[in-house]
Amino acid sequence: MNRIRSRLLPALAATVLALTACSSDPGTGTGAGKSADSNTAPVEIRWFCCLGTGEQAEQVKAQQKVVNDFNASQRKIKVSLEVVSYNNARDTLSTQIASGNGPDIAGPVGIGGAAAFHGQWLDLGPLIKESGFDLSPFAAGSVDLYKIGEVQEGIPFAIYPSMMFYKADMFEEAGLNEPPHKYGEKYKWPDGRESEWNYETLKELALKLTVDKNGKDATEAGFDPKNIVQYGFEPSRDDLRYQGAAFGAGTLDSGDGKTVKIPDSYADAWRYFYDGMWKDKFIMTGPVFETDQFNGEGAAFFSGHVAMSANFLWTTYGVAGAGKDWNLAAMPSHKGKTTSPTSADTFRILAKSKHPKEAFEFLSYLVGKASKELLTAYGAMPARTADQDAFFTTLATQFTNTVDWQVTKDSVQFADNPHSESHTTKYNQTITILGTYRSRWMTQPGLNMDDELAKLQKEIQTVWNG
Amino acid sequence: MTAIRTRRRIPMTLMARREARHGYLFILPWIIGFLAFTAIPMAATFVFTFLNISLNQQEPIAFVGLDNYRRLLGDEQAWSSLGVTFRFALLWLPVVIVVPFLLALAVNSKSIRGSSLMRVLLFMPYVVPFVASALIWQNMLVDNGWVNRALGWIGISPPSWLNDPTWVIPGLVMMGFWGLGAGIIINLAGLRGIPTELYDAARLDGAGWWRQLRHVTIPMMSPVLFYTMILAVVEVMQYFLVPLVLFNGTGDPAGATRFFNLYLYQTFFTYQEMSYGSTLAWLLFVITLVVTLLLFRVSRHWVHYAGER
DSSP states (O other): OHHHHHHHHHHHHHHHHHHHHHHOOTTTTTOTTOOOOTTSOOEEEEEEEOSSSOOSHHHHHHHHHHHHHHHHHOSSEEEEEEEOOHHHHHHHHHHHHHTTOOOSEEEEEOHHHHHTTTTOBOOOHHHHHHHTOOOTTSOHHHHHTTEETTEEOOOOOEEEOEEEEEEHHHHHHTTOOOOOSSTTOOEEOTTSOEEOSBHHHHHHHHHHHOEETTSOBTTSTTOOGGGEEEEEEEOOOSOHHHHHHHTOOOOSBOSSSSOBOOOHHHHHHHHHHHHHHHTSOSSOOHHHHHSTTTOBTTBGGGGTOEEEEEEEGGGGGTGGGGOSOEEEEOOOEETTEEOBOOEEEEEEEBTTOSOHHHHHHHHHHHHTTTHHHHHHHHTOEESSGGGHHHHHHHHHTTOSSOOOTHHHHHHGGGBOSSOTTOOOTTHHHHHHHHHHHHHHHHHOOSOOHHHHHHHHHHHHHHHHHO | OOOOOOOOOOOOOHHHHHHHHHHHHHHHHHHHHHIIIIIHHHHHHHHHTTBOOOTTOOSOOOBOTTHHHHHHHTOHHHHHHHHHHHHHHHHHHHHHHHHHHHHHHHHHOTTSTTHHHHHHHHHGGGGSOHHHHHHHHHHHHSTTSHHHHHHHHTTOOOOOTTTOTTTHHHHHHHHHGGGOHHHHHHHHHHHHTSOHHHHHHHHHTTOOHHHHIIIIIHHHHHHHHHHHHHHHHHHHHTOOHHHHHHHTTSOOSTTTTOOHHHHHHIIIIISOOHHHHHHHHHHHHHHHHHHHHHHHHHHHHHOOOTTOO
């Protein structure tokens, strides 16, 4: 028995020691905001990706190179990159924050992604002031985009305007002229007639470009809606707010932070989307969207079976899948007003970061010296206006076809304001409800959209009231 | 006068005490793990239900009494999610209890040739990682997938399994068939454990296949069936992974796969409401506990333990 005890006790002691070692917090004692001097170990900064873009293999490679370059350039900060796929990123970050193990920097993160973590970002204002970071290369409006109340949560980095991606070969095949590239220009029909470039004109075009397996378009007698091989139009499907904002900027908040009001432009857009799927058939339904034939890497336009698609600049990552004849056109107007839903990504520092100064130093590097490399990888337009031409020159080399990138630059002036992803009361719950209705509309025919809109508003209001 | 019988504890010998001490020492790592990762977190979540902890809260943490429980009563989403879980349970429980039993009966039958091969084939899908099998099934169940093509060949107009709120639950049940291998093995072990004398006696009494099944096999298998039932109930209340993988936790289509556990997960990690999430977790725990206790209570009437005195 004594022999057993003599063996067990050291084993137990070793276990306790191991547990103690595991539970000790390496960060303890560093202190918030304390900087490491050259004699101590480098401060470790964790960069969390991907609440927005950044998870594609090439992007990860570019991000890792930026980290390696930064680490090699100095000795006081050591950055590590944590890549979590977009689908899991929000939950992972929540878990990390809840367990007191949050990263220092997160990004690139859009306005919506950041709104999901409202109140948890560091105010960069004092650090910008202290470090003398130059904000003058950015348009004042883009800097203010990241100002939530009195808190400057970010520095402009990347913008992604929406444009109309289209397949020129499909227009040619149908004997139709291509949609206008310049904002304000009218659409010219083959018979010489001119129409305002709005969503009604788009619908008229889309019907002609929706083709069944027998080659009949949706305006012809005998068109077979059950066997469509080419669709005329694909809206930005990911989020109902993007579709709404394409018809006119707005938010669900009536202004007092308590009352839900679906903007008229959103209601119009959602009716258009629903009727386009189930009545007019020029937009694919949810089940069709899920099929291999049409779901090309998450965006239907990439499948090469869609004639027009309103989408963000970031979709350039997979647009090559659509073939070699794609180009960009202006966003259509709705009730005389044109809107280009615009996404804007940047990097943010967590308010609970133990090393905000070092994190800001790395953030300055990301939005400064490393920005060109990263923006190219992300397919994002630089917020720094002076860098935009060079960016498009580089981006153009990725494609063999000639793309009218000027459309992208022109779209910026039609950015949605208020932004569709702006923070609202009970933001995350609101997004979930919108997602449920989006799924419902995509999968269920025969719904009365007036009732649906009333129900949606009521449901969100109930959550806001709670 | 009724005599009160008290059990007198027999004092432990020195040797027995020493052995007990060593026994405790051996299970100490487990006790530490249980306390650290189960008991204390459970107690903590119970305390959280009376607080207002949220990751994005601006106000300090405070005691809110029964506010979270009051909110739960009026939370339509919580009850609708519970409805999704119960609807799934209604379909899934009979399948997960009865089908493995029937398949085990078939494999155990002497009149079926190649039962060893069948056993292997039936168990094989179980070793495929769950996430991988869910993704395979996703591709099989899409509108132009293999399942619908097969249904089309035999003249059945196929449903949209993953996009139709009515058909998505049967679709998930179908996917679950891949996980029945363990149940089959458990049932098979139970069947092999039934003494053959009982069947010999039944046959002598003139019992045919059906009466042998009804009066010998099922009573003797009742502890195994009860065991699989308890496991299935606990499992169904925790059902979560497949809808999370297939629909990225969105509850699509139209909220039809927002199982209670998924809603709980969303409340914790998407909505970041730790206190309310804890309240939901406790509701789930209480429901599972009550159902399990009820099953144990009812089991007295139908579960037969051969060794019971």
